[in-house]
Each structure stands twice: as structure tokens, then as C-alpha cells.
Amino acid sequence: NAGVTQTPKFRVLKTGQSMTLLCAQDMNHEYMYWYRQDPGMGLRLIHYSVGEGTTAKGEVPDGYNVSRLKKQNFLLGLESAAPSQTSVYFCASEAGGPVDTQYFGPGTRLTVL
Amino acid sequence: AQSVTQLDSQVPVFEEAPVELRCNYSSSVSVYLFWYVQYPNQGLQLLLKYLSGSTLVKGINGFEAEFNKSQTSFHLRKPSVHISDTAEYFCAVRMKTSYDKVIFGPGTSLSVIP
Numbered sequence: 018n019a020g021v022t023q024t025p026k027f028r029v030l031k032t033g034q035s036m037t038l039l040c041a042q043d044m045n046h047e048y049m050y051w052y053r054q055d056p057g058m059g060l061r062l063i064h065y066s067v068g069e070g071t072t073a074k075g076e077v078p079d080g081y082n083v084s085r086l087k088k089q090n091f092l093l094g095l096e097s098a099a100p101s102q103t104s105v106y107f108c109a110s111e112a113g114g115p116v117d118t119q120y121f122g123p124g125t126r127l128t129v130l
Numbered sequence: 131a132q133s134v135t136q137l138d139s140q141v142p143v144f145e146e147a148p149v150e151l152r153c154n155y156s157s158s159v160s161v162y163l164f165w166y167v168q169y170p171n172q173g174l175q176l177l178l179k180y181l182s183g184s185t186l187v188k189g190i191n192g193f194e195a196e197f198n199k200s201q202t203s204f205h206l207r208k209p210s211v212h213i214s215d216t217a218e219y220f221c222a223v224r225m226k227t228s229y230d231k232v233i234f235g236p237g238t239s240l241s242v243i244p
Contacts, residue, residue: 057139058236060234065230067230073230075231107173115162116181119176121175124172
């Protein structure tokens, strides 16, 4: 039981390049989330999904796209990376309910030059 | 809209001393309250959560938090900290209705000094 895993752990991009971050969970959770963490700003929600085939925008969705084709996977895409997207990205999953605990992955550190 | 304030961005404290990390929230509807901890270079993990009932909630690693509805606060406390408690602590709220999102505070960095 690996919990929540994220691929890759580190990545350096040049401005304008694209990439996809993969989040996988093996807990059969319905809800999945993508956050970014920046110094002094805590975690900000980018996009989330409340079930396979569904996605919704969070607080800071611009410049990102997501897909949830399979229940266990939640992909975050950057079509044209910008330096402002330099951040640490965290994926989380939960069973889906008001009192449920979110389980977080180890994070992906992305630098855009 | 909901918001979470953590007034102290950094809290240094000596080992074996008590600590309190402050959290205040704003919401027009009833919320559930959470504290998460992030150890260096790791993801977040749940410390404790307040759902209902007793306003004093006990969590892992000796932490506890007290819910104060009139002051809309949910402060985290530990009577005696250890070096291993050095981490970032996040307060979070979730609406009892429309609960698909969790709102996190900006975090408090706790540094335990030997």
C-alpha cells in the first residue's frame, strides 16, 4: 500500500515548455486534489476531482489543466510553463466526505527558468 | 467565503517548553476544523480535527487544540515540545455543507531550539 505517489519528484523546465505531473493513489479514494505551495502563502488549490471523469477549478487554475480518466490517477498539465509556476506541487486524495482526512503525496518541486 | 488566518509565520521555542500556535477563521456557515503538519521535505499529514462535541481535541504526538466558537479560533498547543516537532503547521477549515474543498491557512513554522 503506497498511499499517494507523485511523479516526478523534481523537474526543471524552460519558459514555454510543457509537462505533465502524475498523481496516483491506491486507496480507492473518490476525491483528488492538486495544490501548489509557495512561501508564506500556504497551500492553494489548483484543480480537484470528486470522481472519475470529473474535474473542477480551484483557487488558482489559470495555466493548468487536469484529467481524471482513471479513478486512481489525477494528472496535472502545464501547456506553456511560466516562471510564476515555479513552486512545489502537492497531490492529495480522500474518500470524499466533510470530515475525511486528506492524504498527501511527497510533492514535486518544479522550477521554470 | 471562508478564510483562515495564522498570525504567527514563525515560532521559535526551546525544547521542553510549551507552545501555542494560533489559528483564526472566518466563515458564514458552520465548518469543520483541522490541523495538519508538514515535516521537512514531506507532504502534509493530519494532526487532529474538530467535528463536534467537546471543544478540546487531542491529536497525535501530544498535540491538542481548543475550539472557541465565539472567538472563531482553533489554537494548537503542546505542553512540552521536542526537537522532532520542528515542522510547518497548517490550520484548515471545511464547510459542513458544500465540503468538496479544504481551505488552508498560510502556515506557521515551528522551530524547536535545543
